Amino acid sequence: MMDKSMRKIIYIIIFLSLFSCCVNKKKKINEIFQQSSSLEHKKTIDDKTYLIGSAGKMLIVDSILIALDYSAQPILHLFDIKNNIYINGMGEKGQGPNEFLHPTSLIHSSTNSFLIYDLLDNTLKKIWLDSLMAGNVFYEKIMNFNSISNSFVFPTAYDNYIAFGLYESNMFKLIDQHNNDIGYFADFPVKSKEEKKIDHRNIALAYQGTLNISPDKKKIVYVSYYGTIIGIYDIQSSVINQKFLLVCDYPMYTVQNEGSGMSSPITKEGISAFRDVYVTDKYIYSLYSGNKISELRERAFEAKDIYVFDWEGNPVVHYHLDVPINNIAALPNDKKIYAISNLPDPTLIEFEIDL
Numbered sequence: 001m002m003d004k005s006m007r008k009i010i011y012i013i014i015f016l017s018l019f020s021c022c023v024n025k026k027k028k029i030n031e032i033f034q035q036s037s038s039l040e041h042k043k044t045i046d047d048k049t050y051l052i053g054s055a056g057k058m059l060i061v062d063s064i065l066i067a068l069d070y071s072a073q074p075i076l077h078l079f080d081i082k083n084n085i086y087i088n089g090m091g092e093k094g095q096g097p098n099e100f101l102h103p104t105s106l107i108h109s110s111t112n113s114f115l116i117y118d119l120l121d122n123t124l125k126k127i128w129l130d131s132l133m134a135g136n137v138f139y140e141k142i143m144n145f146n147s148i149s150n151s152f153v154f155p156t157a158y159d160n161y162i163a164f165g166l167y168e169s170n171m172f173k174l175i176d177q178h179n180n181d182i183g184y185f186a187d188f189p190v191k192s193k194e195e196k197k198i199d200h201r202n203i204a205l206a207y208q209g210t211l212n213i214s215p216d217k218k219k220i221v222y223v224s225y226y227g228t229i230i231g232i233y234d235i236q237s238s239v240i241n242q243k244f245l246l247v248c249d250y251p252m253y254t255v256q257n258e259g260s261g262m263s264s265p266i267t268k269e270g271i272s273a274f275r276d277v278y279v280t281d282k283y284i285y286s287l288y289s290g291n292k293i294s295e296l297r298e299r300a301f302e303a304k305d306i307y308v309f310d311w312e313g314n315p316v317v318h319y320h321l322d323v324p325i326n327n328i329a330a331l332p333n334d335k336k337i338y339a340i341s342n343l344p345d346p347t348l349i350e351f352e353i354d355l
Contacts, residue, residue, distance in 0.1 A: 029228050029248045029288065029307060033318040040322045041341065041349040045079060049086040052077060052346035057276070058329040058338065059106035061114050061129060065329060065338055066106055067348070075100050078132060079348060081338065091137050098137050100125075105152055108215065115142065117153050122146075124153055124161075146179055151208065157217035158237040164211055164222070166204040171222070172233070172240050185240035186233060191250045198255060205264035206253040212279045215332075219243070219311055221284050223274035226251040226266050230274070230286060232313055244313030249273075268294040275303045276327045280334055283316060283355060284309045287328050302326060306337065308355070321351065 030036075053072025058065060063082035069075055075091035092099050101120035109115050109126060116125045116139070125139040143161065145153060150165040153175075160182065161175040170184035188207040190196055195203070209224040213235075220240075222231045228248035234241045252270040256263040272289040279285070289303040302324035308316040325339035326346070334355040340346050 026248050029246075029290075030305070030318060032246075033307065033315045035316070036318040036320065037353075038320045038322070039337075039351040039353065041339075041351055043343075043347060043349050044084045045081075045086055045348055047343075047345065047347045050077060050089065050348075052340065055326045055340035055346050057104070057106045058278075058327050058340070059108060059114055060329050060331065060338070061108060062111050064129060064133075065348070066114065067327075067340065068103055068106060075103060076132070076137070081350075087133065088135060090132060090135065095121075098139055105154075105211075107154055107213065115155070119151065122148060122150060124155070143179065145175065152211050154211075154213040154220065155217060156213075156235050158235070160237065162213070162220060162235055162240065166201050166208075168200050170200075171204065171207075172220075174235075174238065174240065182238055186231075186242050189229060189231075189245060189247050199257070199262070201262055202255050202257070202264045205262065206251040206266070209274060210277055212277050212284075214279055214311065215281050221277055221279060221286075223277045223286050224251065225275070226253070226270055226273055228271075228273045228288075228290070230284075230309070230313075232284070232309075232311065246313065266293060270294075272301050272303075275301060278328045278330050280330055280332050282310060283330070283334055284311065285328055285330050285337065287325065299324070302342070316355070319351070319353070323349070325349070 052069055054070040056068030056070045058067045065079040065081045067077040073092055074089035077089045078087040080087050101118055103116045104119045105117045107115040113126055113128045122145040124142040126142050127139045131138045149167055150163040152164045154162050156162050163173050170187050172186050173184045174182035176182055188203055207224055209222055211222050213220045218235050220233050227250045230246045232244040234243050252267045253264045270293055272291050272293055274286055274288055276287040286307045287303045288305045288307055304321045304324050306319040310316055323341045325341045327340055329338045337351040339349055341349050
């Protein structure tokens with residue numbers, strides 16, 4: 001007959017086995033949020049007063065909401081969200097004075113200005129709201145970067161720049177005011193040692209995502225387009241450190257390189273994960289789809305879930321929306337979320353929240 005000490009050892013082994021299973025099993029993102037709420041949208045600005053092609057990034061500066069349009073002219077749409085009116089659309093694609101090639105991000109600069117990173121000419125451009133309100137597009141080129149591999153560039157609190165892109169190693173780099181690389185930092189959380197052997201540029205293609213920088217310019221958040229991954233990183237003058245990382249699942253992709261071309265297409269089992277991320281002083285708002293691309297195709301890139309984290313990575317609340325949206329912005333006081341939804345045309349809507 002088994003003695004007590006032996007039974008105790010067996011119980012401990014069973015407990016450790018179960019604990020190990022629980023630790024190694026990745027939770028779905030909705031399972032880590034204890035608080036959830038359903039939100040219903042409101043349309044407060046007449047959608048007949050504007051026409052948006054393909055809605056891109058949004059930014060709130062003072063009481064003005066700026067929205068990028070990726071596919072149409074004008075490139076910028078301005079909304080007065082205090083008085084609920086559409087102001088104007090402006091900005092043209094081209095290589096002429098004060099024209100844009102392919103702007104990909106909007107960055108807060110001051111109460112009267114913002115920055116645009118133009119991917120195709122690798123330039124960070126500063127725009128004043130006063131000029132836009134007067135119907136003029138005028139920008140100042142802050143920096144023309146040397147590398148064509150930068151997908152996003154943000155100014156930091158330390159008079160330098162943090163960039164994210166398709167690099168031969170790491171996921172971030174710091175650039176000084178003289179356009180010199182300070183160094184490369186952090187890396188994508190690949191799932192295996194075998195994956196690490198893949199050309200890093202293929203990994204960067206598969207793990208591409210979107211980012212936003214904290215208002216104090218000392219922290220940055222990354223979310224993955226095709227894997228449920230969110231990372232928060234501390235920025236310092238000469239180093240970038242990972243502060244928080246959540247990985248629920250990884251991008252599912254293959255490597256298809258031919259000649260000098262590189263490609264990491266997502267497989268038919270792959271999902272559309274995070275679609276956008278917006279930040280305030282207190283919170284990170286991550287827009288999430290979770291839909292299988294092969295089943296919903298273009299509609300897989302719309303999302304009905306917003307997962308809110310604080311800057312420590314703690315889950316705050318999961319918002320489930322009544323309509324699918326393409327992008328998000330939030331008031332600095334965390335009382336409203338703005339989005340663009342296809343109803344059926346791209347329409348600016350809002351959700352009231354209370355954080």
